[in-house]
Amino acid sequence: MPKPLAKAPAGSSPNRRLTFNVHGTEAISSLKRALNIGLFLAPTVIHLQGDGVPGGKRDLYLSAAIQRSLRQLFSDLCRGEPTLTLKNFRNFLEIEQGEQPDKASTMLTEDTYRFEQFLEIWWIKFGLEIERPISIGDKDLTKPISNYFIDSSHNTYLPSHQWGGKATVETYKRALRQGCRCVEIDVWDNDTAPSRDKSLAGSARGIPRSERSQKFSTNTLHTAAAHIKGAVDDKIEQTRQFLGVEKAHSYSPRCSKFDVSSPSSGQENGLTLGLADTDTDANAAADEKANAEQRSGRSKTVLPRDEPIVMHGFTFNQPIGFRQVCKAIREVAFETTHLPIIVSLEVHALSDQQESMVQIMKEEWAGFLVEKPHEACPNGRMPRLEDLLDKILVKVKKASLSTESSIAAGSLSPKGVAMDDDAASGPEDDRSTKRPPPKVPICENLSNLAVYTHSEHFVNFESSSAKTPSHIFSISENRILDLWESKRDELFTHNRHFFMRAYPKAMRIDSSNPDPSQFWRKGVQMVAMNWQKWDEGMMLNKAMFSGEHGWVLKPTAYRSNGHELCHQTTDLSHRTFDLIITVLAGQHIPLPEGMPRHKSHSFRPQVKCELHVEKSEERSGNPGEAGVKLRSIEWKKQTSSGKTDHPEFGMENRELCFRGIPKVEESLSFVR
Template structure:
C-alpha cells in the first residue's frame, strides 16, 4: 500500500525515507552494544543514521514547532522556514525552494542537513602549528584495565584508547624474568616456588612475585566478597569496604579484581609492562608494541606520543629499543629531520603525520658499549631526510647487576604517578640508545621555570595535579608563559587508587597540553575529555592567547545560557532498575570560576572532578521515554562572566531518582563553542561509555557577548 501524505499525495522517496526512519518505531529497538568506547572523542556505535526514529511525544513537540511557523493557510513558506533556521537554529543550510513544506518535509530538511545535531561538526584542523600548540587526548597508565592496585595489564587497553582517539599513551616497563619465564595467565603464577629455590625481592623478580601475589589476593578477595554477599546481599568496594550502592560514575565492582587471564605468553628475557609495587599482572612489551603498530593510525594519521616510564635495567632497555625499531619500523621517529633541529624547535603537526614519537628521559652519562643481548637481528631505519636506509644505533647494555626499582616518592605521590616526579635513593639510569629516541619529546624533571632545562624546545614536564595547582598559586604567570611555548603533562594524584580522574578542564585552562586520564573509568573527567576531543582525532588547537605564535589576548566573554528539556526516548536503563525507572536530567555548566585564575584555594576539590559549579535539574519523568510537559522544563543559568567557550563545557546526566542514592543512567557532554542553538537532539552514552539510541529533545538559547 503506497504511503500518502496528509494531503493525499504520494510521498517522494526522500520523504518516504524521512518518515519511515524518523517517525516509526523499529521492531527491534534494544540499546546498541559498545564498539569503540567514548572518552577520547572518537567513540562510535552501530547506530546508523538511517536507523533514527522519533517517538510520538518528540514528534508532537516538533509538530508544535512546525505549527507556530505556519501561516494562516497552515502551510510553512520558504521565507518563514529560512528565517526560522537563521534566527532560532542559528544555522545556514540549503533549503529546496518550494511554495510550502509539509511537516514531513520540514523534518527531512533538518535531518539530512544535520539540523537536529546538538554538537557542531568539528572544523577542519589547522595542522601548521608547532605540536606544543595543541591539546592532546592523553591516557594515564594505559595498560591497566581497572583500578590501580590489582587489575590486569592488557594490550587490549591500548587498542581501546587508540581507536577511541587517544594520542598520548603510557607504558610502564620493567625487567622481564630471564630465569623464570612469566606467562600472562595469573593462574600459572599462583603456584609457590619450591623451598630450595626461594626467591629474594629484586628488580628482576618483582614482577613475577607481584603477579603471584595478585593471584592469591584475587582468590582471597573473591571468597570474602562472595561470603559477605551471601550473608547480607551487599556489595563491597575494594577500598574502604563500602556497603550498599556505589555511584554509577565509579568503576564497576566486577572490574576491581575479577579479571580474565591473558592468553599470550611473555617472551623469555624481554621487558614486561605492569604497574610497579602493586598486584597488577604483566603483559609483554613486545605485545604492547605490536598492538600499537596495528591500531595506531586506523582512525587518524595524527601522531602518537608514547610516554615511557622506565624501570628496566640497561640491558633490558636495549632490548626495548630493538623491539620498538623492529615493530614500529617506518613510523618511529628515531632520527631528527634535517630541517627540524630539536635544539631549535619542535615539528609542526603536519610534519609528523603517521609517526610515533617516544617520550623518555635523557641519559645523564655515557653508558659502556657492549654487544646486545637481544636475539633480534640488525635493524635499519629509514632516514626521512633522504629516504635511505641506514643501520640502527649501536646497542648498549649494563652490567649484570640489576638496578633497584624506585622505592620512595614525593609526599602525595603514589603508584599512580609518573617517572618524572618519583624520587628515589637510586634512580633508574637510561641507556644512550633509548635516550636517543626522545628526539622531539623528552622528559625533564621539573625544578623551576628559570632552570636551564626549561629552554629546550623538546622538553616535557610531567607534574602531578596537586603540584600543578600549587604552581598555579605561587607561579601562575610563569607556568602559563611556559605552557604557551613548551609541553606540560598532568597526571592524577596518588589518592586515586580507584582510577578516578581529575577535572581536565582546570588544567587545560592553565595551558597544560597533555592531561592524562584513566580511560577505564567513565567519570566526569572522561566525559569532559569526550567533549573536548569529539571528532578532533585527538589533537585540538589551543585558542588564541594560549599559543606560542600569537600575541593576542584571551577573549573572555559573558555567557547567558538557557536550555529547555522536552522529552527523551530510549534512555538506557541501569541494570536491575527496569522497574520503577524515574529519570530526570541534571545539567551542569563547567566554566572557569572568577577566582580560579588567581588562587588555588578557590578551586573546588583541589582539582578533583566534583561536578560543574552551575547546576540545574528537571523533575523526574517515567520510563525510558520520559516527557517533561508540553512546554518542557526551562533550565536558566545565571549570567557568567570571564567565559572562554573553547575551554568551557555543558554536561548532561540522566539519573534515576531513587529513595536511596540516585544512579546514573546516561550522559552527554558538549564543548560550549560546539553547542548549537535551537531545537536539537542530544545523543546519549551509557555508563560504560557506549553510544546508545537514547536521545533528548532540547532547545538551546546561548548568548555570548
C-alpha cells in the first residue's frame, strides 16, 4: 500500500477539513496518456480550461468512482443551482478546507463556477499542485541561519546499512538533488599512499607514540578488511554471472529494505493534497543498475595514492576518495536551489592529509567555499540566510590557536579548542565500544574553514563555548531526550539562539531513523537522518522539507529575537486542533504483491491515517510517576474497505476525525 504523508500547513485555521482522493504509484504524467483499456473502470477525461497553465487546455483522467464522488460534492455545494456561487465556493475553501481567506480571494475571480472550473481551482490549485517547490523569492531569507530547520543526512556516503557495502558519491548526488542541505563526510588517512615512516611523519606531531600506534593499526586493519570484503563480493558476483544465476530482487516497499531513492516530489508521483508513495520503479531500477555496475567491477573506485579517503571507520565499508566526494557535491550542489550547504566533517586523518583536504576543498569548491566572515556581518553576528546563497559552509572542530593566530583567523569561534573530540567524531556511532579512536588534533588551516559552523563538544549549557555564536553541539538522540527531561528550558533556550545537531543512536546499524519531529519541537535545527532507508522517520522528514529547498524557518517562538539571551520557557501559544479528512475514492491503488490483474475484483484496500503531534509527556519532559514513562497518546484512524484497485469508499467511515487535540503547533504537526 502507498504510505501517504502530508504536512499541516503553517498558519492555517485550527478547524481544518481536508478532502482526499487517493492515487497509487501511477504518475500524473502517465495518467495524461492513453491508458490500457483492459484496466478496471479505465479513467475518462475531464477537459479543463487550463487558465494560467503553459500550453493552454489541460486534461485530467479520473476513474468513474472519483468522478461520481466529485460531481456529488459539487452538486451538494451548488444547493440545487446549476452552477456554484462565489459565496458558496469561498465558504467551502475557507470553512471546510481551512484555506487562508486572502489566498481564496485571489483564486476566486468569477461570480459563478462550472464543475470543470471548480475542479481546476480547488483540486488543482489547492490540491495536486500543493507540493510544487516554493519560489526562493517567496521564502523569508532575512533571519540568521540558526533560525531555520535544515534538511540533514547522516553518513551520507553509505548506500545501505552502517556496517558494510561500498561508499559511493551517488548517495551525495541523490540527497542533494532531493533537497538535503547538510551532508556528512568521514575522512581518514589513505593507507594506500607511497611507503613512508608514519611514526616520524609530520602528520603525527602532537600525538603520543602509544596513540599513534593505535591510530595507524586500527586504520590499516580497517582498510585491509574493507578491501578483503570487496574482493570477496566481486568474486561472488563474478561466479553468479558465470553460472547465469539471476539476482533476486523486489521493488515492493516490503522487500526494498534499503533504498537510497525516496519520492522526489508529490506531483511526480501521482499525489493529491500531499499524499506520497514509498518509491518509484524508475528510481529503484536506476539504483539496481548502479549497484550492478559496482558489483561487476565496471565502476570500480580507483583511490588516489596521496589524498585522504572517505569511509565508515571500524566497519567493512569500502572507501572512496575525498576529492571524488567534493567533486560530486560541487556538481549538484546548486542544481535545484541556491540555498547554502553545510558539509559536516568527521576528521580521523592526521595533519598532512588534513592539509590535503583543505587544498582539495579550495580547488573543487572555488568561488563557493566560505573562507572568511561575510562583509555584512560585523561584530560577531551570524549571517542571514540570504547572505549565503550559493555557498558551501564547513563544519569542523577548531584547532588550538594562539591569541595572534586566532585574531588573524577572523572566525566567530573561540580561540582555544584543542582536539576533535566532538561527539560527531568516532564515538558518534559507537563503532569501537571497547576502545574509541584517539582524538585527532585539527590543523589550523582546516580549522579556519569553520567560519560560522564549528563543532563543539557538549559539556553543559553554562560553558563559555555554549555562548559562542558559531558553535554547533552534535548530540545523540538518546542524550537529547535525557536533557529534555532534566534541562528542558535550558535546552529550548539554547536552541533558540544557537545550532544543535541530533544524530541517530548507536544501535541503528540497519540505518533506521528516529521521529525527527520530536527534535524539531525542541528547537534542534539539524536532525541527521539515514537517507539510506525510506521509513517513517524519513517520511516525516520529507513532509517537513517538501518544496522548501532544504531550509524551513522556525515558528516565531522557536527563534532568537535579536536581543540578549532570554530564558523563554517552552510554554508556547499552542491551540486546540480539529482535523477531518474525507476519503472519497481512488484509482490505480497498487495490488498486493503476487495478486494477478484479473483478481483485482477481490482486492479490498483501506486508507489508514496517523496524526503526528506533540504528546503531553514529550511536551513536559516528565518521565511520569515512579519514573515510569507516560503512555503515548496515539492518533490513528482508518476507513472502511473499498473494492478493487479503483475503490469508492461510500459513506460509512470515510471521514477520519481528529477532534479536540490540545496544544498543537501546526507547522510541526504532520499527517501520515
